[in-house]
Amino acid sequence: MIPPKPTPRPDKVSLWRYLKLFRKDLLSAQPQRLYRAWMAEFRTPFFRSFMINQPELVDTVLKQRPEGFPKSGRISEGLRPLLGNSVFLTNGETWKRQRRIIDPAFEGGRLKDTFPAMIEAAQACVARLRDHVGKDIECEELTSHAAADVIFRTLFSVPIENEVATQVFEKFRTYQREQPLLNLAAFVPVPRWVPRLHSRRTRKNAKEIRALIASLTAERARLIAAGQAPDDLATKIMTTPDPETGRCFDTREMVDQVAIFFLAGHETSASALAWTLYLVALFPDWQDKIAAEAQILDDPSFGSVSRLKLSRDVFREALRLYPPVPMMVREAQCPDKFRGRDVPKGAQIVISPWHLHRHERLWDRPDEFDPMRWGTENGKTCQRQAYVPFSTGPRVCTGAGFAMVEGPLLLSMLLRNFRFKLVEGRTPVPVAHLTVRSKDGIWLRVVER
DSSP states (O other), rough: OOOOOOOHHHHHHHHHHHHHHHHHHHHSSGGGGGOSSSEEEEOOOOEEEEEEHHHHHHIIIIIIIIIGGBHHHHHHTHHHHHHHTTTTTTTHHHHHHHHHGGGGGGGGHHHHHHHHHHHHHHHHHHHHHHHGSSEEEEEHHHHHHHHHHHHHHHHHHHOOSSHOOOOHHHHHHHHHHHHOHHHHHHHHGOOSSSSSOHHHHHHHHHHHHHHHHHHHHHHHHHHTTTTTOOOOOHHHHHHOOOOTTTTOHHHHHHHHHHHHHHIIIIHHHHHHHHHHHHHHHHHHHHHHHHHGGGGGSSSSOOHHHHOOOHHHHHHHHHHHHHHHSEEEEEESSOOOOEEEEEOOOOOOEEEOHHHHHHOTTSSSSTSSGGGGGGGSSSHHHHHSSSBBBBGGGSSSSSHHHHHHHHHHHHHHHHHHTTTEETTTTTTEEEESSEEEEEEEEEEEEEOEE
């Protein structure tokens, strides 16, 4: 049984047809040949782009010469209303300064400090789900709620039921449903000072979300000044000065960073966990294996996470098949040459985890669900060279370690209490918006274990 993926388009379509497909879903807008190609070139009247699947080229762009290929400004346009100048969008010295302040909050020792909050969020998720035993549920709703709860508990020491947290969560869901991965206005070659085309509703939702985050940030600043702040991620980030300049984030900068923590830590984790639940429903033997392993969580501790090996391998395989961020785009700062082709300055360089993770010339049985592959030579090689769910190199996701604790932990806690079964006629179809989600949701039946 092969997990579902979008039906690729024919190799040749008109530019207008491609843009319509792209706007609807960028995954099904791509041709089948990209699952075998080392590189593909795409030209429009406005710009040239190159998708690279060859591991050596990916290594060059993301690891060896990242400053020569900064994040593309075209891609940031769709997210700018919400994320401002967050670390996800910036480049150069601004980005370096932001990472110098943020990275210490996510070091190994700090992850241990956040573990009690993760456990509380997982237990709350299990408690909420008991009311739905015997029912069909939409799993993306379940995992979005759980991931948002983890973020608010670890970042601001408040549960999702907190009034402001609830408002942020609800407004973000509206924002996510309306916002495509890319704003097509970003592909029109106009000067940067010309306003981009965002819908009034998108701008309104982003403004309201940022105002709510600003209220949480202001309250935390007050507690810090009074010496009463909890020792959580928000306090750590707000009190960490840049070691080179001695400056901390100001209020606006902190709002930008919290916005991306919520997007990256909630939206991507929710996508990954929902697809993981679908995969274990499709291959139910794995549910029993994970449930047996999860008995070590009877008395949970941070040390027990390292023993959730099966859960981690299953979650890792879900990230391979359904990477939350399906494409990353960089921009060539100087003319270059890839595989004998001229790459002009300003060309868009696309690294697609979606295609790289399913590449037919790299992976054994690339479209099959096989958590055991990570113990094989092919799996180990591909993990080093062709597996980038969190990107890689200097711009690797700050929260990658956080996600690899949170995902297996939530999965284990759910499967030690429940079984998840497929719902007839509800096969999910992956599409890409802010992250890889299902076109009509991921529907499963919840059964008490």
